[in-house]
Every structure is written in C-alpha cells, then in structure tokens.
Amino acid sequence: MRQPNFDFEPDPQPSPEQIERDKTREIYRARLAEKLKDPEFRKIEGFPIGTDEAILALSDPPYYTAYPNPFLEEWLAENAVPYDADTDEYHREPFAADVSEGKNDPIYNAHSxxxxxxxxxxxxxxLHYTExxxxxxxxxxxxxxxxVAAQMCGNKEQVESLGYRVLEDGTILDEDGKPFxxxxxxxxxxxxxSPAATFIAYNYNTPVDPVVFEREAKRILAAC
Ligand SMILES: C[S@@+](CC[C@H](N)C(=O)[O-])C[C@H]1O[C@@H](n2cnc3c(N)ncnc32)[C@H](O)[C@@H]1O
Structure with missing residues (x-):
C-alpha cells in the first residue's frame, strides 16, 4: 500500500497584508474574549450555546463571529457614509433586464x-446600483x-465575463458600449x-494564501 507523505515544505513567509490582518485579528480576539464575559451580551436572541473557547475558536473577529457581530456598528462607522437627505444625490434608474446565469462556474460548485x-x-x-x-x-x-459578487466587482476577468468592457480609467461599458x-x-x-451557512460564507469570502492552501489540501489528501 502507498504510504502517505507528510514531508512538505515549511510555511512560506506571510505577506505584509497577512501580517497586518493577523495583528488586527489578535486585537479583536482579545476584545471578543472580554465581551463574552458579559452576561447581557449572551442574552442576544439566537446566541449559540457553547463555551467561550468554542465560540472564539469558531470566530474570526472582526470579520466573522459565530453569533450577531458586536463589531458591525464600528465597521459601518468606518466604512459607510451616513444617509443625509439634504445632500444626497444618489439616483439610478431601476435595473430592468432578464438575468440568467449558469450553475457550472467553479465558484458556484465549490459548495452546495x-x-x-x-x-x-x-x-x-x-454594478448597476453601487460605486x-x-x-x-x-x-x-x-x-x-x-x-463574493461584491468582491468580484474588482476582478476585470469576472466583470468582462458578463459581457461588459472595463476601460483603463475604470469605467465599465455595458453590452451596448454605454458607460454605466x-x-x-x-x-x-x-x-x-443559519450557523452552517455563515461558516461557509465566511470561508467563501475570506482571502486565503493560495500557496499555504494548496500545501494543506495536499497534506489532507495524502493523509486520507
Ligand atoms: C433564499 S436563501 C438566500 C441564499 C443566498 N442568496 C445564497 O446565494 O446563498 C435565504 C436565507 O435566509 C436565511 N434566513 C431565514 N430567516 C432569517 C432571519 N430571520 N434572519 C436571518 N436569516 C434568515 C436562511 O437561513 C437562508 O439561508
């Protein structure tokens, strides 16, 4: 019988983005551990039954928590612009077109x-409604x-696969060549x-290091 081979390369050096992300993660993990000690926090409807350790192990704060995310308000304050009826100039015509997409994309098939x-x-x-x-x-x-869709609006190949064209200055033209x-x-x-859904969604949406991912996948396959 073929013997499994566990003799893999050591971890490559993490990228600067990964180092930054890990630092943020550690800060929020400590804050989350503090919050979990608050009995009021645990009274949120739908709060999972589990030990602090289990909840912390499942979570990746501030990006993902295995219960209502206590950092959402903070994140929105940093990333969203509050609506102001006096200055707001947002306008879009309603999106009116048939939308039909196949179900054989590798991303679609990664998990059912x-x-x-x-x-x-x-x-x-x-793309129609937002900037x-x-x-x-x-x-x-x-x-x-x-x-996934929100992130892919920054992927030229994916945007152009919809029949659109991306110009050098970032303008996107529709099928009729009109900027939109x-x-x-x-x-x-x-x-x-659904806890299972949120966990899958987290993994769909969190950046991974492809080199480490490939090595781990091969290690698991070999072990199996
Ligand atoms: C139609 S599915 C959405 C599927 C999604 N468009 C996708 O591509 O995976 C509706 C989702 O709503 C969730 N859901 C139902 N009631 C909910 C509630 N009160 N609060 C939050 N989510 C809820 C379900 O767990 C289910 O995953």
Whole structure:
C-alpha cells in the first residue's frame, strides 16, 4: 500500500497584508474574549450555546463571529457614509433586464446550498446600483454569494465575463458600449440565521494564501 507523505515544505513567509490582518485579528480576539464575559451580551436572541473557547475558536473577529457581530456598528462607522437627505444625490434608474446565469462556474460548485444564487447574477445588480467601496448589505445571505459578487466587482476577468468592457480609467461599458458603472470591489456586510451557512460564507469570502492552501489540501489528501 502507498504510504502517505507528510514531508512538505515549511510555511512560506506571510505577506505584509497577512501580517497586518493577523495583528488586527489578535486585537479583536482579545476584545471578543472580554465581551463574552458579559452576561447581557449572551442574552442576544439566537446566541449559540457553547463555551467561550468554542465560540472564539469558531470566530474570526472582526470579520466573522459565530453569533450577531458586536463589531458591525464600528465597521459601518468606518466604512459607510451616513444617509443625509439634504445632500444626497444618489439616483439610478431601476435595473430592468432578464438575468440568467449558469450553475457550472467553479465558484458556484465549490459548495452546495439549497437556495444558492450564482454570484455573477448578483454582480449585475451591484454594478448597476453601487460605486466602488460602497457597502452592500444582505441580511439573508445564505452562503454569501452577495459577498463574493461584491468582491468580484474588482476582478476585470469576472466583470468582462458578463459581457461588459472595463476601460483603463475604470469605467465599465455595458453590452451596448454605454458607460454605466465603475470598476472596483464593493464591501459586503452579511448576515444569516443559519450557523452552517455563515461558516461557509465566511470561508467563501475570506482571502486565503493560495500557496499555504494548496500545501494543506495536499497534506489532507495524502493523509486520507
Ligand atoms: C433564499 S436563501 C438566500 C441564499 C443566498 N442568496 C445564497 O446565494 O446563498 C435565504 C436565507 O435566509 C436565511 N434566513 C431565514 N430567516 C432569517 C432571519 N430571520 N434572519 C436571518 N436569516 C434568515 C436562511 O437561513 C437562508 O439561508
């Protein structure tokens, strides 16, 4: 029988972005551990039954928490612009077109969910209604395809696969060559009742280091 090979390369050096992200994670993890000691915090409807350690292990604060995210308000204060009726000039005509996307995209097939929507279908709405950097909220996100779509608005290949064209200055032209949007990722705030769905959505939407991912996947395959 073939013997498993666990002799893999050591971890590559983490990127500067990864180091920054890890620092943020540590700060929020300590804050979350403090919050978990507050009995009032645990009274939030739907709060999971579990030890502090289990809840902390499942969570990746401030990006993902395995219960209503206590950092959401802070994040919105940093990332969203409050609505002001006196100065607001936002206007879009209603999006009126048939939207049809196949279900054979590798991202779509990475994980199943009973009511999953292909992210490319959602991208069309996000590109129509929002600007780069805007916050998109989905309160019933399932496994997070709205988040994937929001991020993919900053991926030229994905945007052009919808039949649009991205110009050098970031203008996006529709199928008729008419400018209608700007190229660039949007930010997503996501919420769902199902713990399994939120966990899958978190993994769909969190950047991974592809080198480490490939090595770990091969290690698990070899172990199996
Ligand atoms: C139609 S699915 C959304 C699927 C999503 N578009 C996707 O691509 O994965 C509706 C979701 O709403 C969630 N849901 C139902 N009631 C909810 C509630 N009161 N609060 C939050 N989420 C809820 C369900 O768990 C389900 O995942």
């Amino acid at each position: 969910y009973h009511t999953k929507v292909p992210h490319k279908a959602i991208m069309r709405y996000i 780069p950097g805007d916050v998109v909220y989905d309160g019933f996100f399932g496994i997070g395809m709205t988040g 949007s700007k190229f660039g990722a949007r930010k997503a705030a996501l919420n769902d009742l």
